[in-house]
Amino acid sequence: MQTGIVEEFGTAEGGVGTAVRHQLRIATVNVNGIRAAYKRGMDSWLADRGVDILCLQEVRAPDAIVRKLLGDGWHILHAEAEAKGRAGVAIASRTAPVATRDHIGDEYFLTSGRWVEADFEVPDAEGTKTLTVVSAYVHSGEVDTPKQEDKYRFLDVMTGRLTDLRATRDYALVVGDLNVGHTELDIKNWKGNVKRAGFLPEERAYFDRFFGDGIGWKDVHRGLAGEVPGPYTWWSWRGQAFDNDSGWRIDYHMATPELAALAGNAVVDRAASYDARFSDHAPVVVDYQF
């Protein structure tokens, strides 16, 4: 939590008072192995960036190693996958969450290391409110394999959870590597990928529903950036994909409309200013002003 920004506001009584406004800087990043990311300089990125809530995907390390690498000063919620060295999501926050949950759905995704939720108290005009933050890692998928079945199964469960969260909270945020590009603006070479996992019509239809009137979530970065290509958040390690910015926008901030209205300063940290690219994904950082 950053030092509050003091500003004047009109009170309900019609007088003039002073209130502390709180800004939360929330970052999501698929680190593709937190050990490798730290070797490549993730620590200096994190030290510079002033993040309040850090959501990680593909942690791919035991809990003890994650705590050692992040160091003191973080409350860490970490859902490891049962399979060692695979998946794993976490939420590291500078203030303690008031409640946490570590999976969605039934037994099938119980130990998949793909979903964690943390509830935080945030200030509100009426006092305080609950902000639920989710770090999510949707399956990569692969056409005509069981991996794609698992991906749809997870997206189904996720649909249910998004519906529930939307119905029960004003402030909820689902961030992470969702492994689907929603529109043609979200993939550099979309025509070449219409038959590939990550841009299949059936996958994109889920996101139409997530962001449609029925479920009613908002794509925060798209809302702030406007209808322009990108900004991409993942580039293959192969060839010159990164240098050519031949990427995919598959890492999202999905917010309830009430929360999306508080968002600003959305940035993909494409590592130009840092020593090195520390993952094949770049962090997506957004400030929320309460």
Next chain:
Amino acid sequence: MQTGIVEEFGTAEGGVGTAVRHQLRIATVNVNGIRAAYKRGMDSWLADRGVDILCLQEVRAPDAIVRKLLGDGWHILHAEAEAKGRAGVAIASRTAPVATRDHIGDEYFLTSGRWVEADFEVPDAEGTKTLTVVSAYVHSGEVDTPKQEDKYRFLDVMTGRLTDLRATRDYALVVGDLNVGHTELDIKNWKGNVKRAGFLPEERAYFDRFFGDGIGWKDVHRGLAGEVPGPYTWWSWRGQAFDNDSGWRIDYHMATPELAALAGNAVVDRAASYDARFSDHAPVVVDYQF
């Protein structure tokens, strides 16, 4: 084959003639993965060293890759292990062998990638003779595991082959990573290793027999260096073993007495003069003058 060295000698007829003496420089090196070794500068070592017959162990790469890395100008005999990325021995020679064999024993070691033989023609007072060169890779072993059983089984088969070679050839040479230190001179910290694979009494007894009167082979480097500690040929990657020269002499040139008599200039290329250590083993290079 290096350019012959011209020297005078007395002929059988009592006259004085001129003959070309041939020197063969034979090197053995456990490369611990030829791809990794080339990344670390094995190519410049090889280009500098003037080797005529290069015997490799732990090649750990498919045949096509070995041929590409060594480049043109070599006749390559390569026994891959059935298990990909494991073991693998080779003999690369500047002149073509006249016969080759790629295993010893029965089916059990047929595809283990641990033994190759190549026959070369070398000049002799009487005309030409056959020189058999073997590149051997004995199991590392591990006490109280099936690996140690395999090691003894291989040493048994090797005993038989050494006996046969000794009986049928004047010139035979077995080089390679034999994974046993013969005497207390062959391991820096021998006292700490008497119960460890590589210096077990039962293993050392095989080498007593190999180099004893019965089978009658000669330890070429020990013969030339004398009864002094080392020179070691392998150092653990861990800690400062290499810098402290805390090593093992487990890479040998084993020659028939007739061949050992022609040996000189035995050197362990401990990489001081090269850019880097390209394996955990150093090459052992010996010149044989026919």
Next chain:
DNA sequence: CATGGTAAG
């Protein structure tokens, strides 16, 4: 083209 776990050394 990279990750980590694994077996092997």
Next chain:
DNA sequence: CTTATCATG
């Protein structure tokens, strides 16, 4: 501590 393979991304 390093090797290569493997499944995964």
